[in-house]
Amino acid sequence: MSEFFGSPQALLILVIAGFLPNEIWRMAGLWFGAGVDEGSELLVWVRAVATAILAGVIAQILLQPPGALASVPDGLRYGAVAAGFAVFILTRRSIFAGVVGGEIVLVAGNWWLG
Amino acid sequence: MPLPPLDSPQWHSPLRAFAWGMGSVASTVLTLVLFATYLGIGALAHDSQFSLGWVLGSTLLVWAGPAQIILISTLGSGATAVQAAIAVTLSAIRLFPMVVSVLPLLRTPQTKRRHLVLVAHFIAVTLWVECYRLLPQVPRARRIAFTHGLGSGLLIVCLAATALGYGLAANLPPLFAAAILLLTPLAFLLSTARNCRQLSDVLALVLGLALFPLVSMLQTGVDVLLSGIAAGTIAYGAHWWRGRVRA
Secondary structure: OHHHHOOHHHHHHHHHHHHHHHHHHHHHHHHHOOOOOOOOHHHHHHHHHHHHHHHHHHHHHHHOOOHHHHHOOHHHHHHHHHHHHHHHHHOOOOHHHHHHHHHHHHHHHHHHHO | OOOOOOOOHHHHOHHHHHHHHHHHHHHOHHHHHHHHHHHHHHHHHHHOOOOHHHHHHHHHHOOOHHHHHHHHHHHHOOOOHHHHHHHHHHHHOOHHHHHHHHHHHHOOOOOOHHHHHHHHHHOOHHHHHHHHHHHHHOOHHHHHHHHHHHHHHHHHHHHHHHHHHHHHHHHOOHHHHHHHHHHHHHHHHHHHHHHOOOHHHHHHHHHHHHHHHHHHOOOOOOHHHHHHHHHHHHHHHHHHHHHHHHO
């Protein structure tokens, strides 16, 4: 069982750094939600910061890749994401087509490079 | 599988409404995107040395893909729990307006706040989008049961994908494991690009990608936080400045 869940500290960190930071905002929406304007300036800033943090994490995964992704050459990793984005634009913003396009470039490129 | 008409007797039973909600998971391409995303999250957790139970717990409790990615990659790259908590909290603020905007669709005069706690927990971007699409086709009195079904259905799909991604990363040859890990940045980049509604969103995405490599050279340990707050604030500043120029 301990192998399945890992250490108790890891679970505590999951609750403190993962569960509570999300649940607080959901419950705040439930309790204090009436009367907040969805278009307010504060929420525009919040959305911009949230988007930029996620963009930073995407850049981090590509720049300092975990595990097996690190075995792919840097240029191919960036190229695959760029190709996926190009397919996404060309297919009038189809997420599915973009993901498939990027994956094909990664697998085919790696196979071709041997 | 179209939903029955609003006046159909099929809506009399809440249990049936729950089942219709769960079945609606099959009616959207977003389920497929979510499946791919959670395959990636499972694989990322495996390659960042987390246990299977831990990452399944994160899908169940956190229930927000971006927050899970931020949590796993910040903790995995050596950040402290406090640093990770701050980054996750900032990414989670966007749940607040989502909950606020969805609840009026679900309330009836008899609805108590405690009836909506589970709905609020299920709110994340996919459920939020699907509520706007599907709830108008559901009688108001059955919308909570329907949303519980929809949320449970999506949760089951995501738990299965998390476990599958974890197992695949552990057992596949490196090339295919790398392909599954690439699902995360690809799916999040494209779904964020698709959700961009105004100039500030586009700028935040582009600057967030561009600033991280610069900030990471400083080796602060809170690179993601710093580059995110800086890029987001610059993007907001451009939005504010443009509004003033126009006015």
